[in-house]
Each structure stands twice: as structure tokens, then as C-alpha cells.
Amino acid sequence: MSSSTDKRVILVTGANKGIGFELVKKLSNNKDVIVLLATRDFKQGEHAAKKLGDCSNIHLLQLDTSSSQSIHQAAEQIRDAYGYLDVLINNAGIAKPDYNLQAARTTFATNYFGIKTLNRYLIPLMRPNGRIINVSSVIGLWTLDGCSDELKSKWLNPNLTESELDKLIDQFFASIERLTEELDGYPTQYSFLIYGMSKAALNMLTRIQANNLTNGILIHAVCPGYSDASLNQDLANEHSPSLGADSILYVVDHIENENGKLWQDGKKVEWTAPCKDDFLEFMKNMQAIQY
Numbered sequence: 400m401s402s403s404t405d406k407r408v409i410l411v412t413g414a415n416k417g418i419g420f421e422l423v424k425k426l427s428n429n430k431d432v433i434v435l436l437a438t439r440d441f442k443q444g445e446h447a448a449k450k451l452g453d454c455s456n457i458h459l460l461q462l463d464t465s466s467s468q469s470i471h472q473a474a475e476q477i478r479d480a481y482g483y484l485d486v487l488i489n490n491a492g493i494a495k496p497d498y499n500l501q502a503a504r505t506t507f508a509t510n511y512f513g514i515k516t517l518n519r520y521l522i523p524l525m526r527p528n529g530r531i532i533n534v535s536s537v538i539g540l541w542t543l544d545g546c547s548d549e550l551k552s553k554w555l556n557p558n559l560t561e562s563e564l565d566k567l568i569d570q571f572f573a574s575i576e577r578l579t580e581e582l583d584g585y586p587t588q589y590s591f592l593i594y595g596m597s598k599a600a601l602n603m604l605t606r607i608q609a610n611n612l613t614n615g616i617l618i619h620a621v622c623p624g625y626s627d628a629s630l631n632q633d634l635a636n637e638h639s640p641s642l643g644a645d646s647i648l649y650v651v652d653h654i655e656n657e658n659g660k661l662w663q664d665g666k667k668v669e670w671t672a673p674c675k676d677d678f679l680e681f682m683k684n685m686q687a688i689q690y
Contacts, residue, residue, distance in 0.1 A: 406456075408481045410435040410521070412464055413491030415447040418534065418623055421644035422488060423447070427454040433481065437462040437473065439491075464491045464513035465505075474520035484524045486651055489514045490534045494594040500576045503593045507568060510597035515561070515604060518618075528615040530651050531608075535620035537663060539602045540670065542595025545586030554599060555670055557606075564603055571596055602661055602670070609659025619654060621647045622663040 409426055413419040415438040426434045437460040438444040444459045451457060460476065463469040477484055493509045495502035514533055522531070543554055553559075553567060574583040575593070585592060605620040612618060623643030649665050661668045 405431075407432040407485040408435065408477070408483060409433070409486040409488070410437055410460070410477070410484060411488045411490055412437045412462060412517070414438055415440070415443040418640045418643040418647070419488075419490040420447055420450075421640045422490065422647060423457060424451055425641075425644055425648060427451060427457050430456055432456060433458060435460045435477070437491075439463040439469075462491075464489075464517055465508040466513075467516055470513070470517050470520055474517075474524070477521070478524055482524075483526045484521055484529065485526055486530045486532070487518070487521055487525070488532045488534065488647060488651075489517065490647075492534060494591070496590075498575075498590075498593065499578075500572060503572055503575045503596075506593050506597045507572075507600065510594075511568070511600040511604065514601060518608065522612070522616070525614075525616055529617075531616070531618040532647055532651060533601050533605050533618070533620045534647065535601045535605070535622055535661065536595075536598040537622045537661070537668060538591060538595045539598030539600075540661075540668070542586065542589060542592060543599045545589060547584030550584040554603060559603060559607060561604070561607055564600060564607065568596075568600055605661070606659045606670070612658070617654070617658045619650050619657070619659070620661045621650050622661065622668070623647055624663075 409432055411419050411422045411426070411434065414423050414436040419438075423434050423436050426432055434454075434457050436444055436448060436457055438447070439462065441459065441461045444461070448454070448457055448459060458480075460473055461469070462473040491509060491513070493506060495506050518531060525531075543551055546554070556563075570583075571585065574585060577583075582592075585596070589595060602620050605618055609618050623646050646662070646664055650662050653665075654660075654662070657667065661670065
């Protein structure tokens with residue numbers, strides 16, 4: 400175990416580029432923390448670390464959040480090397496332009512199931528008053544808002560459990576596999592449907608897990624804006640990766656009396672109140688994108 404037991408240990412997944420890289424860069428300025436730069440490709444992690452210069456408080460960690468084996472190994476490494484974790488930032492995420500069952504399974508493997516598994520392994524290692532940030536998106540809210548009323552009521556049920564959420568995801572997969580015209584109440588007109596539903600699932604997971612945490616540990620979802628870590632690089636606007644990282648760190652450092660919420664630009668976003676103006680602007684940008 401590390402002898403630096405007085406230092407905060409912060410894990411950032413998907414940390415070799417974009418928002419993840421900016422998070423590591425900002426956190427590395429604080430010598431009272433150990434930053435675990437986690438990335439699927441270790442060589443890419445080494446390249447990212449070199450760009451940050453001589454930062455002795457940045458430690459590399461190979462972690463593929465879509466692999467249960469990789470998650471298990473990473474959790475063991477953290478336990479053996481440090482003995483605890485203070486902050487987990489689930490930043491790794493993907494978006495697949497394909498519209499089929501394989502794309503859905505691949506997207507959810509990283510954006511939902513991987514995070515769920517990683518949280519299960521790492522929450523027992525977290526010290527009191529730890530923080531978990533699930534990097535998500537209001538696109539999840541917009542996608543749910545386009546669903547039928549019956550689907551919305553199921554997904555937004557405040558008493559939803561993890562097992563019930565998993566069943567809803569299985570039903571979504573079945574709908575994608577059938578590719579019916581109406582897709583069982585899902586908004587087929589949204590080209591980002593699969594990505595949006597993966598973020599809707601992550602948002603709901605955040606709310607559910609908040610009810611089961613103890614010892615002052617808080618979990619939140621944060622929408623960092625449409626940066627290169629979001630749906631498509633062509634959607635980047637004033638929310639640069641640096642500003643996206645700032646919005647995440649704000650929740651880590653300043654939100655004390657809330658739990659299981661979604662945040663954007665330092666403001667709480669209600670689960671059932673997506674901003675229509677933002678959605679219309681997003682859709683206009685989406686129409687200009689050629690995958």
C-alpha cells in the first residue's frame with residue numbers, strides 16, 4: 400500500500416484525451432492528490448502523461464470499462480497500491496453512428512454496464528465523503544422526452560430499481576433488434592437514439608445508486624456540454640473540454656447537500672424538464688453532421 404495515505408486518490412476514466420485529459424491536467428496541479436489516469440490503451444495513456452510533463456502525482460492505470468475482467472484487475476491494483484479511493488470520475492464513453500443491435504450493445508457496454516460494474520467494485524474502496532461523478536448528457540433527457548408517455552413513466556419512475564432498469568434496457572435492445580417502424584414508443588426519428596438511451600440509463604442509474612450509498616458518499620451525473628467527449632466532435636461549441644472539466648470539478652468540490660442529481664454548468668437539471676431551446680439547437684447541428 401502507498402505510504403501517501405493523507406493524499407486524496409482520484410480516478411479519471413477515459414483520461415487520455417478530451418475532457419478526461421483536461422481533468423487530469425487540472426487535478427495534477429494539486430500536489431495533495433494522486434491522479435489515476437485510466438485509459439483502455441496503456442500506450443495512449445503514456446503519451447498523454449508525457450504531454451503533461453513531469454507530474455509525479457499522475458499514475459497510469461490500464462482500464463477498459465467495457466471489460467469486467469479489466470475492471471476487476473484495476474480495482475485490485477487500486478486496493479493494493481493505495482488502499483482506498485476518494486473520487487471516481489466515470490468519464491469514458493462512446494457513441495456509435497450505426498443503428499443496430501450490435502451498436503446498442505457496444506454503446507451500453509461502456510456507457511452504462513461498464514460504469515455500473517466499476518462502481519460496484521470501487522464503492523467498497525471509497526473513504527467517507529467520497530464522490531462519484533458519472534459524465535452523462537442532457538441528450539438522455541431529450542431522448543426520453545421523445546418517447547411515448549408509457550415509456551417515460553417507466554424510465555422516470557422514482558422508485559425504479561437497478562434490476563427493473565436492466566429489464567427496460569433489455570426491452571430496448573429487443574426493440575432495436577426488431578427495427579419496427581414505431582420501435583415500441585421510442586423516437587426513431589432521432590439519429591442519436593442509441594446514445595441518448597444509454598445516457599438516459601446512466602442518469603437513472605445515478606439516481607438509483609444515490610439511495611444506496613452510505614458514509615457521506617455522493618454520486619451525481621454531470622453534462623459537460625457537447626465537447627469531443629460527447630456525441631460527435633462536430634458538435635463542439637463554447638463548451639470546450641476545459642470548460643467541461645471545470646463543470647465536473649465544480650460538482651466534485653462544491654455540491655454537499657444534494658445526491659443523485661444531474662448537473663450542467665453548475666446548475667441542477669430536473670429529470671423531467673429538458674430545455675427545448677437547447678434541444679432545437681442541438682437538432683439543427685445534428686442535421687449538419689455527416690457520419
